[in-house]
Amino acid sequence: xxxxxxxxxxxxxxxxxxxxxxxxxxxxxxxxxxxxxxxxxxxxxxxxxxxxxxxxxxxxxxxxxxxxxxxxxxxxxxxxxxxxxxxxxxxxxxxxxxxxxxxxxx
Numbered sequence: 504x505x506x507x508x509x510x511x512x513x514x515x516x517x518x519x520x521x522x523x524x525x526x527x528x529x530x531x532x533x534x535x536x537x538x539x540x541x542x543x544x545x546x547x548x549x550x551x552x553x554x555x556x557x558x559x560x561x562x563x564x565x566x567x568x569x570x571x572x573x574x575x576x577x578x579x580x581x582x583x584x585x586x587x588x589x590x591x592x593x594x595x596x597x598x599x600x601x602x603x604x605x606x607x608x609x
């Protein structure tokens with residue numbers, strides 16, 4: 504049952520924000536929740552509408568640019584996460600590269 508619920512969240516968060524069944528932009532509080540399995544791959548969680556939305560969008564744009572330097576054919580960050588990034592070490596390396604590029608204004 505838990506995996507069904509996780510899959511339900513994943514499927515709704517995979518939908519584009521303009522889709523009528525998309526759950527993107529909602530404020531979910533998973534504080535103290537333990538996900539003991541399931542698959543959230545491809546889920547995109549955008550924050551609820553706030554002033555930080557632009558900063559998050561800019562951060563994703565920088566991250567996508569870093570990802571595309573390694574895999575030019577990648578279209579989105581979730582696509583890279585699902586199909587290209589092999590492990591946590593690589594993901595952290597990409598985040599570090601994105602942070603460094605942002606600091607340097609690249």
